[in-house]
């Protein structure tokens with residue numbers, strides 16, 4: 212199975228309704244015999260005002276796709292656009308500004324600054340950028356996320372679900388063109404996870420935001436409008452209006468194919484169950500490009 216040709220790009224939306232786009236997106240790590248082709252000429256359109264989930268077996272390229280679309284990682288070949296802006300070829304400084312001004316991020320590990328309270332964490336990226344939040348929008352986000360009575364609390368005084376809600380509010384605060392969420396429910400129990408997924412859904416339906424979420428959890432993917440399935444660095448399938456059962460069935464087919472190729476019996480490296488994916492070390496996580504989690508210092512996204 213191969214990634215469709217550009218004129219049939221997966222997830223294709225109306226011309227003016229595309230929040231992000233990639234053509235021939237290829238990412239290779241290493242060189243020579245040790246080269247790993249993480250993305251193999253991917254064409255994709257991310258529709259504006261929709262909730263898109265990215266799924267696939269471990270190592271299929273989900274995080275790499277997200278990082279390349281968000282300008283957190285360079286590409287080996289191909290082109291990526293955020294709206295009308297081609298981001299491939301931008302200098303680091305321009306990319307930093309673009310990420311800060313136009314993209315919101317949520318991570319499994321929340322990446323909140325422990326010494327700041329919830330309100331300060333929420334507005335931090337805007338404070339760094341020297342931007343004044345739109346108070347009406349901010350109030351709407353805070354109320355939608357039910358954080359009004361928690362604004363003075365520091366992360367340690369909040370539950371995991373509340374911390375992720377703060378991270379969600381931070382991602383929404385500047386009304387970004389696109390929100391990338393990498394396993395946002397991975398560190399939460401199922402109730403808190405459902406709550407956060409509900410808020411992401413609301414961000415799309417009520418606030419008109421665009422969300423792309425990488426997940427291992429078919430239940431989480433079922434909250435999206437469209438699931439893109441990655442296999443060996445290619446988009447091999449997509450599913451509109453997914454149900455958890457249909458997504459699970461589709462994921463099982465990756466295992467079947469692998470077992471067939473392995474001659475049967477071989478262990479699958481399919482997706483781990485919901486919420487069991489390993490912790491992303493802060494240094495390696497894209498959050499490190501935004502905040503220095505060890506020191507709590509803000510480091511890289513400042514001009």
Ligand SMILES: Nc1ncnc2c1ncn2[C@@H]1O[C@H](COP(=O)(O)OP(=O)(O)OP(=O)(O)O)[C@@H](O)[C@H]1O
Pocket residue numbers: 240241247248249267268269270271272273274275276
């Ligand atoms: N920095 C790197 N150096 C070398 N190889 C890498 C690097 N980052 C990713 N890879 C390889 O690229 C491939 C895709 O990795 P990626 O993390 O995008 O997969 P994934 O689908 O997000 O996996 P998981 O579900 O396990 O998080 C894998 O084979 C991985 O080993």
